[in-house]
Amino acid sequence: MDWRKKDYLPREEIEALQLRRLRDTVERVYHLVPFYRKKFDELGLKPAHIKSLSDLKELPFTVKQDLRDHYPFGLFAVPLSQIVRIHSSSGTTGKPTVVGYTENDMRVWTEVMCRTYKMAEVGPGDVVHNAYGYGLFTGGLGFHYGAEAVGAAVVPSSVGFTKRQLMLLKDFGATILCCTPSYALHLAEVAQEEGFDPQKDFLLRAGFFGAEPASEGLRKAVAEAWGLKYFEAYGLSEIIGPGVAASCPEGELHIFEDHFLPEIIDPETGQPLPEGEEGELVFTTLTKQGLPLIRYRTKDIASLYKAPCKCGRTIIRMGRVVGRSDDMLIVSGVNVFPSQVEHVLTQVEGLTPNYVIVVDKRGVLDVLEVWVEVDERVFTGDIGALENLKRKLEEELANALFLRARVKLVEPKTLERSMGKAKRVVDRRELKDIS
Amino acid sequence: MRAKYAIKQLSIFLENRKGRLKEVTQVLAEAKVNIRALALAESAEFGILRLVVDNPEKARSVLSASGFTVKEQDVFAVEVPDQPGGFYQVVKLLTEADINIDYTYAFVGGRDSAILIFKVPDELFEKALEAVAEGGVKLVEPIFFYGS
Numbered sequence: 001m002d003w004r005k006k007d008y009l010p011r012e013e014i015e016a017l018q019l020r021r022l023r024d025t026v027e028r029v030y031h032l033v034p035f036y037r038k039k040f041d042e043l044g045l046k047p048a049h050i051k052s053l054s055d056l057k058e059l060p061f062t063v064k065q066d067l068r069d070h071y072p073f074g075l076f077a078v079p080l081s082q083i084v085r086i087h088s089s090s091g092t093t094g095k096p097t098v099v100g101y102t103e104n105d106m107r108v109w110t111e112v113m114c115r116t117y118k119m120a121e122v123g124p125g126d127v128v129h130n131a132y133g134y135g136l137f138t139g140g141l142g143f144h145y146g147a148e149a150v151g152a153a154v155v156p157s158s159v160g161f162t163k164r165q166l167m168l169l170k171d172f173g174a175t176i177l178c179c180t181p182s183y184a185l186h187l188a189e190v191a192q193e194e195g196f197d198p199q200k201d202f203l204l205r206a207g208f209f210g211a212e213p214a215s216e217g218l219r220k221a222v223a224e225a226w227g228l229k230y231f232e233a234y235g236l237s238e239i240i241g242p243g244v245a246a247s248c249p250e251g252e253l254h255i256f257e258d259h260f261l262p263e264i265i266d267p268e269t270g271q272p273l274p275e276g277e278e279g280e281l282v283f284t285t286l287t288k289q290g291l292p293l294i295r296y297r298t299k300d301i302a303s304l305y306k307a308p309c310k311c312g313r314t315i316i317r318m319g320r321v322v323g324r325s326d327d328m329l330i331v332s333g334v335n336v337f338p339s340q341v342e343h344v345l346t347q348v349e350g351l352t353p354n355y356v357i358v359v360d361k362r363g364v365l366d367v368l369e370v371w372v373e374v375d376e377r378v379f380t381g382d383i384g385a386l387e388n389l390k391r392k393l394e395e396e397l398a399n400a401l402f403l404r405a406r407v408k409l410v411e412p413k414t415l416e417r418s419m420g421k422a423k424r425v426v427d428r429r430e431l432k433d434i435s
Numbered sequence: 436m437r438a439k440y441a442i443k444q445l446s447i448f449l450e451n452r453k454g455r456l457k458e459v460t461q462v463l464a465e466a467k468v469n470i471r472a473l474a475l476a477e478s479a480e481f482g483i484l485r486l487v488v489d490n491p492e493k494a495r496s497v498l499s500a501s502g503f504t505v506k507e508q509d510v511f512a513v514e515v516p517d518q519p520g521g522f523y524q525v526v527k528l529l530t531e532a533d534i535n536i537d538y539t540y541a542f543v544g545g546r547d548s549a550i551l552i553f554k555v556p557d558e559l560f561e562k563a564l565e566a567v568a569e570g571g572v573k574l575v576e577p578i579f580f581y582g583s
Contacts, residue, residue, distance in 0.1 A: 374448045374481075374504050381446035381506035382537070383476045383483050409481050411450050413502050 003111045004118065006258055007313040011306065014315065017258055019053050021286035026050050026059070029292050032077040035070060036060075036294060056263065056284065057272050061295045064097060067238065071095035077292050078102055087237055088136045089335070099138075099237050100290040106145075108287050112243035112256045113146020119231050119246050120206035122176055124151035127203075129169050131179035131187075132211065134158040138241025139211050139333075143178045143233075146243070152176065159183070162190050170202055177207035178233075180333045181214040181222050185364040188225035199227035208233045210242060211333040212366075213321060221364075234321070238296055239283050245318055248311040255304075257316045259287045263295070264304050267325040278303045280325050281318065299325045329425065331359055332366045334403045338424050341370055341405075344396045348389070354412070360428045368405040370397060375412045436564040441509040442577045443491040444554070447484040448504040451477070459484060459503060466497040471580045472552055474540035485540070487512075487552065487580050510554045512575035513567055517549040525551055525572055532566035534559045550575060 009017075027047045029036040039060040040046070049058065067075060076083065078100075085101040101109065122128065128147040132139030140158055147154035155172055157165050159179075165187060168174070177184060184207060188198045196202070204226050209219075210233035223230040232253055235242035245255040255262050260283045264273045267280040281298045285291075303319040329336045341357055354373040359366060372378075372393065374386065390407045397405040449455045456475075463470065463486075472487040488494045491507065498505045515521035522541070529536060537554040544550040555563045568574060 376499075376504055376506065379446075379448050379504045379506050381483065381485075381508045383478060386448075386481065386483075387478055409448075409450075411448060411455075411502070412504055 003114055006256075007115060007118075007254065007315050009258075009314055011314055014258060015053060018261055018286060021258075022053065022056065022261060022284065023047065023050055025284070025286055025288075025292050026294070028077055028289075029294060033075055033292070035066065035075055053261075056261070056295070059284070059294050061270065061282070061297055062293050063297050064238070064299075067097040068095040072098040073100065075293075076100050076290055078289055083290055085141075087138050087141075087241065089237060097238060099241075102289040105240075105288055105290050108259055109142060109240050109243055110145050110149045112240065112259060113142055114149050115256055116208065116231075116233055116243055116246035117146055117150045117152070117176075119248050120176065120208070120229065122147070122150050122152050122206070126150075126152040126176050127172050127174045128152045128154045128176040128178060129157060129165075129172070129174035129204075130154055131157050131159060131165060131177070131183060132242075133333075138235070138237040142235070142241040142243055143208065147176075147178075162187060163194065166191050166194060166196070169204070170196070173203045175203050175205050177204050177226070177228065179207075179209065180211050181209040181218050181230075182212065182332065182364050182366060184209055184222045185218065185225060188222070189363060198225055202226065204228045206231060208242075208246070210234055212330045218364075234318070236298060238291075238293060239285060239298075240288070244283070248309060248313055250309055250311045252309045252311065252313075252317045253320065254309065254313050254315045255318055259285065261286050262304055262316060262318065264302070265297075267297075267299075267301070275306055276303055278319070278322065281321070299328065301325055327425065329357070329359055329427065331368045331403060334401065336368065336401055336403065340400055341397065344393065344400050345370075345372065348392055348396050355424075357425045358428065359426070366429065368401075368403060369408055370405050371408045371410050373412045374409050436568070436574075437509070437561050440511050440564055440574045440576060441560070442487055442512055442552070442575075442580055444508050444510040444552070445486045445488065445491060445494055445498070446506045446508060447486070447498060448506075449482045449484055451480055451482060456484070458501075459498065462497055462501045462503075463488070463494060466493060468494045468497070472540065472542055472550070474538070474552075476538065485538075489581055491581075508554065509557070509560060510552050511560070511564060511567075512550055512552045512579070514544055514548050514550055514573045514575050517543060517547050521549055522551060524570070525553075525567060528566050528570035528572065529553070529555070529563060532562060534563045534566065550579075 030040055030047045082102050083100040084103050087099050089097040130143045132143050134140030144154055191198045206229045208231045219230050232247040233242045235244040239260055244260050245253050247253045263282045264279040265282055273279040281300045281302045283296050285293050300321045301323045302321045305317045308314050327338055338357055356371045358369040393407045469489040470486055474485045476483045495505050513525055534555050539553045541551045
């Protein structure tokens with residue numbers, strides 16, 4: 001079927017397709033992935049028990065830790081000889097999560113990226129400036145291959161070197177921008193500092209922004225600064241990378257549910273929640289061969305809506321992600337768990353000093369600070385020793401988080417004094433949001 | 436020699452924050468602790484106030500009780516003539532004995548002498564005292580600071 005039609009199928013057709021694919025996936029993981037075989041057996045569940053989509057709730061969940069526990073390839077459902085691409089998370093809280101794609105998975109990924117680009121009618125003649133990171137991160141290559149597939153010219157600029165990026169954006173006449181929303185705004189600000197008018201001196205007409213949460217204010221600011229139409233891209237590497245969902249011209253976020261079957265559950269009880277209610281978003285992959293996942297818990301809090309969209313698409317919509325069911329922070333598109341920071345502090349010092357993670361905005365960019373209390377266990381009386389400690393912690397944090405964190409040494413009780421109560425994480429970004 | 440000449444110096448960790456120095460000195464003033472010598476080391480974000488006081492135990496306890504991070508370290512003091520070459524004479528002796536000086540601060544002691552305070556690596560403390568004494572420089576006993 002032409003992928004252009006897939007977003008507009010009658011719902012019965014979508015659901016029939018989903019059921020067929022779900023049964024096939026369950027059959028495959030039961031026979032090919034020992035981890036699932038064991039889980040099914042423990043529940044006394046056989047693939048044949050899945051007769052309708054509502055039987056989905058009988059299936060076991062998969063969590064990120066399961067991927068780590070089976071590092072690197074333990075959950076793959078095909079031999080390595082059939083894998084053509086491997087991506088990996090930074091692996092900051094222990095083992096990385098590794099994902100593998102077969103040739104067919106790559107086709108599916110490209111297809112959902114085509115459907116993403118289609119939201120803005122991207123095609124031949126467009127110049128796609130792709131400032132998502134290229135490498136192990138799925139963002140860069142995901143947007144790259146999709147752009148080529150729709151016939152656009154893609155500029156693989158990756159991240160960093162902002163002034164050079166501006167030069168390329170301008171000189172190559174980019175019409176489509178792909179990057180994190182905060183970086184899009186940063187680019188606009190630097191453009192202004194350099195004496196450009198982002199609206200007049202550039203040809204950008206649309207952008208696909210994702211990999212980090214964006215408030216309404218930030219979306220608006222990006223759209224206005226560049227004079228472009230803002231499209232949201234939602235995805236996660238475990239499921240495929242970018243291309244799990246994308247927003248349409250009406251601003252509604254559509255899930256490509258013929259490949260990724262979504263559910264909303266109560267994060268406490270694990271029970272499915274009715275349409276429209278907020279809860280944890282869970283995906284079952286329907287076509288993935290390399291790493292099929294059953295009921296993968298994203299920890300993202302969102303909601304689902306089946307009613308047809310004004311844009312004409314019939315595929316299910318998800319509300320904006322309103323939060324996380326765990327303590328994960330997303331800083332400049334990078335996932336950060338407070339436990340990672342604590343791990344580094346303990347490693348470097350041999351003890352756990354009091355600390356607070358402060359996420360803030362400097363201009364439009366996220367900044368991560370770790371405030372560490374200098375108490376009598378840490379303090380030797382030496383200024384050099386403190387400076388070394390600070391430098392060492394910053395180095396180790398950068399290694400562990402793949403993100404620059406500034407360490408600030410503070411007096412004991414400062415944290416309580418300035419934060420009110422004992423909190424490990426202070427996120428000041430929302431308070432300062434551009435509105 | 437160490438037991439005889441070691442002087443208790445207090446190092447206090449301070450964030451570079453308005454009013455913080457005032458708060459330390461206020462705590463000491465209210466506890467009637469007399470500051471005999473002081474130095475302030477600073478980096479971009481924080482500082483360390485170093486004090487020699489007349490009653491180190493009391494100073495330490497009131498500062499800790501007020502939430503300051505305090506570390507006690509041994510330093511030694513010498514008395515030199517308050518004239519050109521006074522400081523040089525001591526530094527020369529320490530350098531020739533291959534002793535690194537972590538830091539030093541000084542004040543005018545009386546009409547014609549100056550008091551120099553030295554912090555050296557702990558494992559070289561004894562050696563430093565010997566080098567200075569053998570070089571004919573007068574070491575100052577703690578009673579000079581503590582007695583009030």
